[in-house]
Amino acid sequence: MQFFFEVLIGGLLSGVMYSFVALGFVLIYKASGVFNFAQGAMVFAAALTFVGFQELGVPFWLALLIAFGVMVVLGILTERIVLRPLVNQPPITLFMATIGLTYVIEGLAQGAWGANVRGLELGIQDEPIEWLMETANISVSKFDLFGAGVAALLVTLLALFFQYTRIGRALRAVADDHQAALSIGIPLQQIWRIVWAVAGFVALVAGLIWGARNGVSFSLTFTALKALPVLILGGFTSIPGAIVGGLIIGSTEKLAEVYLGEYVGGGIDSWFPYVMALAFLLVRPEGLFGEKHIDRV
Amino acid sequence: MSGRKIGEVILDLQNISLRFGGVKALTNISFDVREHEVRAIIGPNGAGKSSMLNVINGVYHPQEGRINFRGEERRKMEPHMAAMQGIARTFQNIALFKGMTVLDNVMTGRITKMKANFLEQAIRIGRAGREEVEHRKKVEEVIDFLEIQHIRKTPVGRLPYGLQKRVELARALAAEPSMLLLDEPMAGMNVEEKQDMCRFILDVNDQFGTTIVLIEHDMGVVMDISDRVVVLDYGKKIGDGTPDEVRNNQEVIAAYLGVAH
Amino acid sequence: MFYREAGQFKTTYLADQQIFPITQDRIGVLLILAVAFVAVPMLFNEYWIKAILIPFLIFSLAALGLNILTGYAGQLSLGSAAFMAVGAFASYNFMLRVDGMPILIAFVCGGLSAAVVGIAFGLPSLRIKGFYLAVATLAAQFFIVWALTKFGWFSNYSSSGVITAQEMQIFGYKFVTAESKYLLVLSIVVLLALAAKNMVRSSIGRAWMAVRDMDVAAEVIGIRIMHTKLLAFAVSSFYCGVAGALYAYAYIGTVEPEGFNLDLSFKILFMIIIGGVGSIVGAFLGAAFIVLLPIALDVMVQEWLHGIFPPSISSNLQLVVFGGLIIFFLIVEPHGLARLWQIGKQKLRLWPFPH
Numbered sequence: 001m002q003f004f005f006e007v008l009i010g011g012l013l014s015g016v017m018y019s020f021v022a023l024g025f026v027l028i029y030k031a032s033g034v035f036n037f038a039q040g041a042m043v044f045a046a047a048l049t050f051v052g053f054q055e056l057g058v059p060f061w062l063a064l065l066i067a068f069g070v071m072v073v074l075g076i077l078t079e080r081i082v083l084r085p086l087v088n089q090p091p092i093t094l095f096m097a098t099i100g101l102t103y104v105i106e107g108l109a110q111g112a113w114g115a116n117v118r119g120l121e122l123g124i125q126d127e128p129i130e131w132l133m134e135t136a137n138i139s140v141s142k143f144d145l146f147g148a149g150v151a152a153l154l155v156t157l158l159a160l161f162f163q164y165t166r167i168g169r170a171l172r173a174v175a176d177d178h179q180a181a182l183s184i185g186i187p188l189q190q191i192w193r194i195v196w197a198v199a200g201f202v203a204l205v206a207g208l209i210w211g212a213r214n215g216v217s218f219s220l221t222f223t224a225l226k227a228l229p230v231l232i233l234g235g236f237t238s239i240p241g242a243i244v245g246g247l248i249i250g251s252t253e254k255l256a257e258v259y260l261g262e263y264v265g266g267g268i269d270s271w272f273p274y275v276m277a278l279a280f281l282l283v284r285p286e287g288l289f290g291e292k293h294i295d296r297v
Numbered sequence: 298m299s300g301r302k303i304g305e306v307i308l309d310l311q312n313i314s315l316r317f318g319g320v321k322a323l324t325n326i327s328f329d330v331r332e333h334e335v336r337a338i339i340g341p342n343g344a345g346k347s348s349m350l351n352v353i354n355g356v357y358h359p360q361e362g363r364i365n366f367r368g369e370e371r372r373k374m375e376p377h378m379a380a381m382q383g384i385a386r387t388f389q390n391i392a393l394f395k396g397m398t399v400l401d402n403v404m405t406g407r408i409t410k411m412k413a414n415f416l417e418q419a420i421r422i423g424r425a426g427r428e429e430v431e432h433r434k435k436v437e438e439v440i441d442f443l444e445i446q447h448i449r450k451t452p453v454g455r456l457p458y459g460l461q462k463r464v465e466l467a468r469a470l471a472a473e474p475s476m477l478l479l480d481e482p483m484a485g486m487n488v489e490e491k492q493d494m495c496r497f498i499l500d501v502n503d504q505f506g507t508t509i510v511l512i513e514h515d516m517g518v519v520m521d522i523s524d525r526v527v528v529l530d531y532g533k534k535i536g537d538g539t540p541d542e543v544r545n546n547q548e549v550i551a552a553y554l555g556v557a558h
Numbered sequence: 559m560f561y562r563e564a565g566q567f568k569t570t571y572l573a574d575q576q577i578f579p580i581t582q583d584r585i586g587v588l589l590i591l592a593v594a595f596v597a598v599p600m601l602f603n604e605y606w607i608k609a610i611l612i613p614f615l616i617f618s619l620a621a622l623g624l625n626i627l628t629g630y631a632g633q634l635s636l637g638s639a640a641f642m643a644v645g646a647f648a649s650y651n652f653m654l655r656v657d658g659m660p661i662l663i664a665f666v667c668g669g670l671s672a673a674v675v676g677i678a679f680g681l682p683s684l685r686i687k688g689f690y691l692a693v694a695t696l697a698a699q700f701f702i703v704w705a706l707t708k709f710g711w712f713s714n715y716s717s718s719g720v721i722t723a724q725e726m727q728i729f730g731y732k733f734v735t736a737e738s739k740y741l742l743v744l745s746i747v748v749l750l751a752l753a754a755k756n757m758v759r760s761s762i763g764r765a766w767m768a769v770r771d772m773d774v775a776a777e778v779i780g781i782r783i784m785h786t787k788l789l790a791f792a793v794s795s796f797y798c799g800v801a802g803a804l805y806a807y808a809y810i811g812t813v814e815p816e817g818f819n820l821d822l823s824f825k826i827l828f829m830i831i832i833g834g835v836g837s838i839v840g841a842f843l844g845a846a847f848i849v850l851l852p853i854a855l856d857v858m859v860q861e862w863l864h865g866i867f868p869p870s871i872s873s874n875l876q877l878v879v880f881g882g883l884i885i886f887f888l889i890v891e892p893h894g895l896a897r898l899w900q901i902g903k904q905k906l907r908l909w910p911f912p913h
């Protein structure tokens with residue numbers, strides 16, 4: 001039972017990581033209806049930029065600021081060069097464009113910083129929390145707990161931002177109906193730029209935490225793909241959905257690997273989240289928190 | 298009306314109720330359609346007219362009620378079943394296949410009648426090639442009938458609205474339906490286009506004996522061309538009868554003019 | 559000037575429904591075939607045939623498969639490479655385990671196996687659409703590669719799932735030289751392309767496009783959505799499967815499941831976006847483009863940028879150029895090279911007049 005809890009908690013905490021990436025997807029999807037496949041590449045690019053500048057001797061906070069700046073510029077450029085010309089195209093076209101964007105971002109990031117794996121140090125030790133170890137004999141890493149804490153903070157901030165700021169309200173209006181929002185004078189393109197910048201920020205946070213855990217390398221983009229089943233579970237438009245979906249995917253993936261993996265040769269976490277999401281889709285196509293859609297003819 | 302004879306009841310809907318979640322779209326509606334007649338469904342926006350057509354050809358499944366079509370009683374229709382039994386349909390917001398030419402759109406209308414199997418089509422032997430030619434003949438008849446020869450090979454996405462509506466009618470007619478459901482065939486048209494469309498509808502009814510169920514907002518048109526009219530308001534039936542009867546129905550007048558009940 | 563259809567009046571529907579209704583097109587296609595079958599093996603050296611033409615043909619076939627599913631039937635798939643893997647491994651096993659299995663039959667069986675797997679992973683398309691489906695096809699991509707790696711049976715228990723394709727032999731003739739392999743691949747690709755063209759101009763193709771453009775209307779007309787979508791998955795996977803088998807047997811020789819990764823799936827997707835979504839010619843144009851582009855880039859980096867950038871820049875440059883081109887085509891010419899090809903023909907038809 002102890003072992004079960006350890007696996008579960010480890011899974012939940014890695015699920016938090018997926019949630020981070022999924023959050024970026026949700027933000028962009030909500031505001032612009034674009035399913036941004038490049039979110040994973042953005043995570044990778046953000047982490048790589050941060051590490052790259054740190055290696056050049058730039059202090060922590062400055063590197064963070066620069067990386068954030070780079071992500072904002074990237075977001076603005078994406079809006080200007082990719083999204084604006086594709087306005088009113090079918091969603092699937094936009095989706096394919098973001099696959100193209102993924103390649104561009106990966107190529108640029110690796111071209112600028114090289115392709116070797118780097119470590120990323122945030123100054124938080126990756127060691128078990130002592131009192132949990134003593135009282136319940138369960139090993140939970142401080143670092144993972146820190147990651148969860150940051151996730152909670154980020155979600156709270158985003159929720160407040162959406163709920164109480166003027167930009168947040170405009171964002172919600174845009175998410176509901178582009179044309180209606182436009183007609184009451186909400187500057188659509190400015191809103192999109194802001195959303196891409198915020199998504200870039202979320203990608204940066206995800207990249208830092210993830211990079212510190214597993215190193216910054218190209219494989220980051222693949223792990224980030226796991227955010228897709230998370231979205232299917234949680235629904236494309238729901239921030240709580242992204243979080244809950246991430247936790248479910250993270251925990252079931254680890255549990256499945258530990259308890260089922262041995263029967264089929266292991267490594268099933270490469271596909272288990274997708275198959276689970278798929279099975280889930282067949283039962284509830286709109287996701288846990290998504291809205292049911294009725295075709296009108 | 299001229300030579301056609303209105304026959305027996307072929308479609309009978311009884312106590313149809315349809316809900317979407319908590320929203321009632323149709324409440325306990327019964328009405329029937331006789332063979333060869335032009336039957337109109339009218340009502341204000343949101344009265345449930347389109348939902349009614351969707352129930353008839355199985356796009357929506359009502360929670361309650363029975364549908365009897367040509368003596369077969371069922372709880373609900375399925376779209377392709379309706380098509381196989383000769384019910385064709387046009388849509389309020391044109392539902393053409395935008396990436397295909399006019400000819401291909403109309404050819405698609407005959408899909409239930411084409412029998413060549415997959416391999417025959419891939420290798421183009423036996424029935425496959427022959428069928429394409431035979432059905433092309435029928436399709437060209439429909440194209441002639443609706444006077445759209447000149448745009449035969451144009452992708453429908455490039456056509457103006459009025460012509461698109463006509464192509465949609467052609468696609469429905471290509472199936473040689475015994476019953477045709479038309480959802481606002483004249484919406485958004487100018488007077489001339491409306492006259493053309495009226496003529497086509499009456500010709501179809503007259504020449505092929507096709508039973509027609511139509512939704513239309515233009516009262517002049519409805520009263521002119523239909524044999525019987527059913528009136529819906531807020532998902533309920535408030536009137537049913539000949540155009541004259543409906544015109545004098547107090548409840549209908551109230552619904553349309555907003556007189557206090 | 560010589561590309562005119564004036565004077566060619568169609569007097570029967572049969573003549574109007576020919577595969578290439580314009581006489582000059584028919585002559586053009588025959589010319590291309592003659593060049594491909596006769597002139598190419600004589601004129602090109604082994605490097606060109608082996609490293610460029612054979613992969614070009616194989617990728618054309620895979621792109622054709624994906625184009626049937628995505629371009630015609632409107633179901634986006636990110637797992638084409640996995641279906642290629644199924645074709646390759648299934649053919650290998652049919653050859654391995656059935657005595658005296660003719661190679662062509664093994665390819666067909668490989669394709670059919672891929673079709674069956676394709677139908678299984680196509681089932682979700684009955685309930686979900688768009689990028690939900692795209693994500694679902696990722697399940698196929700990861701699951702199939704994993705299964706082929708983990709279960710030793712598929713690769714006859716070789717380490718990490720590597721298989722070495724058996725020798726190809728038809729009626730005692732051994733396909734060893736590059737030219738002979740090229741001709742075999744070319745024949746298969748031409749036949750399958752012809753079949754695809756026939757399908758998309760028959761009622762099957764119209765049903766696919768109807769489901770793509772407006773599924774509710776398609777259903778109302780009497781098209782059985784389930785049947786139509788699953789058939790698209792089956793045919794598409796069959797094409798990808800045969801392409802995968804050829805990839806193993808006529809191109810690489812030794813393949814592992816990881817060789818059919820997500821990157822390859824994306825590459826095939828890029829081929830149809832650049833070549834032209836919903837076009838048979840487009841699959842070929844796109845494949846040619848994607849096969850030739852890295853070579854051109856390599857040459858460019860080595861010749862012009864030599865010494866300015868490290869050679870490793872080439873692979874990253876490739877990523878940026880690929881991605882950039884995808885975005886460029888989606889914005890500027892969503893119908894891809896095939897559309898440009900058509901516009902060119904249109905211009906030629908009217909030349910020297912502008913309209």
